[in-house]
Amino acid sequence: MAYWLFKTEPDVFSITDLAEKNTADWEGVRNYQARNFLRDGVALGDLVFIYHSSCKQPAIVGIAAISKSAHIDPSQFDPSSEYFDKKSSSDSPRWLQVSVEFVEQFKQPITLTKLKADLNLTDFILTQKGCRLSVMPVTPEQWHYITNMCQT
DNA sequence: GCCAACGTTGGC
């Protein structure tokens, strides 16, 4: 089993939305490196940190589990979707999505400030300068360290 | 709203 971190803008889709729906298709990944992680790495049963970005308090806010591995993201073919990609064809679709299932919402989000300040997380991809990846791997060591942070 | 740090596009 592997560990991941997915970014989302809470104004668009938040951990609360996921908690209410219980499952969701993680649509709209439009970056090749992120897509390749979805395609080649993310597997059924993997665990995912949900991270809120572009908001007042950027933070890891909870955990989800992969409930379906990579499959075609239909929003790329929907002209009314903000994720529509006119250059993608049904013959060779460009973009993939996975499905996620709600696991838990942290009572206290682990803020970006806290993550950046932690000397044990200097290799954490999220906090590296200029990181714009929306899907990234998390090492088991980082996963366990961070999940322990929210119990204190 | 600003802007640094990217990623993508397309002409050549």
Added chain:
DNA sequence: GCCAACGTTGGC
């Protein structure tokens, strides 16, 4: 294949 121009991300 290079690279300038452009678009996007995301913290601040």
